[in-house]
Amino acid sequence: MNIESLRDYCLSKNKAEESFPFGEDTLVFKVANKIFLLCSLNQCDRFNVKCDPEKAILLREEFDEVQPGWHMNKTHWNTVFMNGRLNDSQLKQMIDHSYDLIISSLPKNRQF
Numbered sequence: 001m002n003i004e005s006l007r008d009y010c011l012s013k014n015k016a017e018e019s020f021p022f023g024e025d026t027l028v029f030k031v032a033n034k035i036f037l038l039c040s041l042n043q044c045d046r047f048n049v050k051c052d053p054e055k056a057i058l059l060r061e062e063f064d065e066v067q068p069g070w071h072m073n074k075t076h077w078n079t080v081f082m083n084g085r086l087n088d089s090q091l092k093q094m095i096d097h098s099y100d101l102i103i104s105s106l107p108k109n110r111q112f
Helices: 004-011 052-064 088-105
Strands: 018-019 024-029 034-040 046-050 066-068 077-080
Touching: 004 018, 004 077, 004 088, 018 088, 024 088, 034 066, 034 088, 052 066, 052 077, 077 088
Parallel strands: none
Antiparallel strands: 018 024, 024 034, 034 046, 046 077, 066 077
16 A cells, blocks of 8 residues: 555545645544544554454564654654554555544444
């Protein structure tokens, strides 16, 4: 997966929006005004995604490409490197998981 396909996939998610709230070099994807993915345009071989804490530990143990979230709450965020042995399907599953965590955290009347 490259930065263009990452962007396309994130924007394909229902009601996903992109922005640059942390400066012009950090691409941020949100749903319901909550971040589900961040990616540095200066280091576009990786992204940060939200993750269930127990699942985060398992992924970090299984894959060297999954590390505690850089500059993020390391309990709830992973940094995922796209240039390793993870395939596009696995990367998309991690993005989906992050997106779904945000949706499930919304009040029932705001979920979609």
